[in-house]
Amino acid sequence: MKKTITCVILILSLILVHSAPVLAQSGSPPPSPFDRSQNLSERHTMLHDTTLDEKAPPGEFVLLDALILRPMGLAALGVGLAGSILIFPLTALTDSGSIVGKSLIKEPFDYTFRRQLGDIDVQVNR
DSSP states (O other), X not given: OHHHHHHHHHHHHHHHHXXXXXXXXXXXXXOOTTOTTSOHHHHHHHHTOOOOOTTOOOHHHHHHIIIIIHHHHHHHXXXXXXXXXXXXXXXXXXXXXXXXXXXXXXXXXXXXXXXXXXXXXXXXXX
């Protein structure tokens, strides 16, 4: 039981350390609907905006993404994390840790957690 908890904490800390630069982005946060400095009509508009985004994905893509692609992305992230831990000595010798981290951890993490739900088009920059 202690080994399992230790492994989970280690994995979560690796993911947090890897995504720390993204979490530390500068800029102002988006306006909150609960901000008291806004008047009532502005808050009402923010909460009840009825305009639809023209680029909203169809419902089939949202379901496909939520039920199949996100769990597969999570599995790919787990396999990539395990693989990067296994080949860590080799990456340390060849100084290719950034390449391995990007392709085995960052790309599956971004695909699983950072893209909009239903956006199944993947753009690979090579």
